[in-house]
Amino acid sequence: MIAAGVDIGSTASKAVILDGDRVLASRIGPSSTNPGRTAREIFQQALAQAGISEARVNFIVGTGYGRAQVAFAHTNVSELSCHGRGAHFYLPAARTVLDIGGQDTKAICIDQEGNLLDFVMNDKCAAGTGRFLEMMARTLGMGFDEFAAMHFQEGEPCVIGNMCSVFAESEVINLVNEGAALPRIIKGLHQSLAGRVAALAKRVGIEPEVVITGGVAKNAGVIDAVEKKLGQKLANFPPGVDPQIIGALGAALIARDQAQRSGQT
Ligand SMILES: Nc1ncnc2c1ncn2[C@@H]1O[C@H](COP(=O)(O)OP(=O)(O)OP(=O)(O)O)[C@@H](O)[C@H]1O
Ligand SMILES: [Mg+2]
Numbered sequence: 001m002i003a004a005g006v007d008i009g010s011t012a013s014k015a016v017i018l019d020g021d022r023v024l025a026s027r028i029g030p031s032s033t034n035p036g037r038t039a040r041e042i043f044q045q046a047l048a049q050a051g052i053s054e055a056r057v058n059f060i061v062g063t064g065y066g067r068a069q070v071a072f073a074h075t076n077v078s079e080l081s082c083h084g085r086g087a088h089f090y091l092p093a094a095r096t097v098l099d100i101g102g103q104d105t106k107a108i109c110i111d112q113e114g115n116l117l118d119f120v121m122n123d124k125c126a127a128g129t130g131r132f133l134e135m136m137a138r139t140l141g142m143g144f145d146e147f148a149a150m151h152f153q154e155g156e157p158c159v160i161g162n163m164c165s166v167f168a169e170s171e172v173i174n175l176v177n178e179g180a181a182l183p184r185i186i187k188g189l190h191q192s193l194a195g196r197v198a199a200l201a202k203r204v205g206i207e208p209e210v211v212i213t214g215g216v217a218k219n220a221g222v223i224d225a226v227e228k229k230l231g232q233k234l235a236n237f238p239p240g241v242d243p244q245i246i247g248a249l250g251a252a253l254i255a256r257d258q259a260q261r262s263g264q265t
Pocket of ligand 1: 009013031064105
């Protein structure tokens with residue numbers, strides 16, 4: 001039985017194709033001002049990677065900001081449920097999922113089956129999201145990998161006092177001009193983001209195990225800073241699993257369940 005999940009996020013679009021419990025393909029591409037077209041393109045790319053025709057797909061679930069634009073999906077589901085299900089697939093002991101996406105951050109509580117119990121979200125402000133770090137990396141003229149790697153170089157973190165990303169950017173420019181070392185600034189930025197994420201996690205109630213999903217989970221500096229703020233280790237996805245596709249994977253798992261329930265196999 002073939003199921004698909006298509007996650008049209010504010011920043012990136014993702015598609016996953018599942019055959020039962022096996023991930024056949026997963027694709028990530030940029031979101032656009034035409035989410036309907038982007039959804040079709042990313043789905044087609046995933047089908048090509050899986051080497052199967054669209055006609056063989058039994059059920060498709062859309063999720064993410066643009067989920068209503070996934071016209072070819074049979075139904076759509078909130079990304080909160082999808083991140084919970086996707087995280088549970090690889091980490092059945094996970095009870096708290098922190099989804100750090102491009103535009104917002106969500107702290108999600110799940111039960112032992114990966115079902116959503118509760119959530120808190122930060123959606124009115126860029127601080128504490130991928131956008132915040134993207135802005136800062138651009139200001140410092142760095143790519144993702146170089147930016148994240150600096151976190152592990154020597155030096156005490158600078159204190160970034162401003163909660164607002166626009167003011168924090170000015171603060172970073174001032175620090176650069178005062179001669180502060182870049183690793184110290186970057187550690188300070190990761191600490192500031194981690195403070196936001198930890199506050200959100202505390203509001204929803206932290207139950208171990210805790211895991212981070214979304215594109216920002218690929219930044220090892222953020223993982224380190226959140227672990228320090230929470231005072232506990234985060235659960236790791238198995239090697240080779242991209243945390244950015246977890247929402248699309250959850251959508252595909254929900255699609256699989258719905259197909260089975262409606263008797264399509
Ligand atoms: N290799 C990487 N290292 C660090 N950060 C990354 C990497 N790849 C992507 N990102 C960050 O991940 C973010 C996008 O993640 P994701 O796809 O989970 O967001 P989204 O689903 O589009 O957003 P939202 O859930 O807020 O609508 C971007 O802000 C980008 O900065
Ligand atoms: Mg998302």
